[in-house]
Amino acid sequence: MIILLTTFASALLYMSYGQDCNINYETLPQLGRRARNYAVAENEPMLFDEDLDNSKWYSVGQNNMPTNYSSLYIGNCGTYYPIWMNGSIPNEGDGAVYRTACIMSFSSSCSVKKIIQVRNCTTHMIYKLEPTTHTSAYCFDIKPAPSFKSAFAGVKYELVFIEETTVFGHMQIKKPNLIFFCAFNKSNDEDMFYTITW
Ligand SMILES: *[C@@H]1O[C@H](CO)[C@@H](O)[C@H](O)[C@H]1NC(C)=O
Ligand SMILES: *[C@@H]1O[C@H](CO)[C@@H](O)[C@H](O)[C@H]1NC(C)=O
Ligand SMILES: *[C@@H]1O[C@H](CO)[C@@H](O)[C@H](O)[C@H]1NC(C)=O
Numbered sequence: 001m002i003i004l005l006t007t008f009a010s011a012l013l014y015m016s017y018g019q020d021c022n023i024n025y026e027t028l029p030q031l032g033r034r035a036r037n038y039a040v041a042e043n044e045p046m047l048f049d050e051d052l053d054n055s056k057w058y059s060v061g062q063n064n065m066p067t068n069y070s071s072l073y074i075g076n077c078g079t080y081y082p083i084w085m086n087g088s089i090p091n092e093g094d095g096a097v098y099r100t101a102c103i104m105s106f107s108s109s110c111s112v113k114k115i116i117q118v119r120n121c122t123t124h125m126i127y128k129l130e131p132t133t134h135t136s137a138y139c140f141d142i143k144p145a146p147s148f149k150s151a152f153a154g155v156k157y158e159l160v161f162i163e164e165t166t167v168f169g170h171m172q173i174k175k176p177n178l179i180f181f182c183a184f185n186k187s188n189d190e191d192m193f194y195t196i197t198w
């Protein structure tokens with residue numbers, strides 16, 4: 001099992017960006033799963049952005065929302081209905097700009113519009129996003145990580161006994177099961193995300 005630790009440069013470069021960008025922001029949750037080609041595993045929950053807080057700025061590193069829906073499809077970006085941005089990515093000097101984000105559906109590339117704000121802070125982009133419906137999430141084209149570290153993590157195993165009641169009435173049978181755990185300690189750095197392969 002290999003764990004890739006990837007980090008965005010934004011945390012280290014916090015001091016160097018412009019005065020106007022010197023505001024509180026949080027890392028957008030689940031950024032790595034918002035890539036348009038992200039493959040959702042069986043039983044993995046889909047991403048929905050109904051809980052985003054539209055009073056907060058979210059940092060997305062050097063990544064951006066797709067600005068063209070021509071190669072974006074229903075089911076991409078870890079969600080059912082991906083959201084793209086109909087407008088250009090702002091430059092450094094532009095300050096916070098308003099843009100229209102579009103929820104894609106089967107019938108339209110822009111079935112529902114959300115007004116969002118975007119700001120180019122040189123070292124990273126920040127977005128102010130409206131919460132969406134229970135079936136859609138904001139899509140981001142994730143650039144290859146600028147730095148990563150790979151490490152082997154400990155796989156622990158345990159033999160457990162799961163109780164089962166048989167058809168013969170009151171008899172309890174304890175059925176053996178071997179369980180494997182992938183255990184590793186996460187870093188406190190919120191800009192770090194993990195790719196786990198095993
Ligand atoms: C979207 O991308 C396609 C393929 O790259 C291109 O042909 C098209 O002109 C683009 N559309 C816009 C609105 O930029
Ligand atoms: C994107 O925005 C432009 C300019 O406002 C508009 O003409 C166009 O129809 C929009 N595209 C979609 C797919 O909504
Ligand atoms: C931010 O703006 C600069 C130009 O001012 C541009 O080169 C850069 O690509 C933009 N950042 C992103 C992540 O798009």
Ligand SMILES: *[C@@H]1O[C@H](CO)[C@@H](O)[C@H](O)[C@H]1NC(C)=O
Nearest residue numbers: 153154155182183184185186
């Ligand atoms: C995680 O940290 C705890 C406390 O420092 C330690 O006991 C544990 O062994 C660590 N687990 C792994 C998988 O490194």
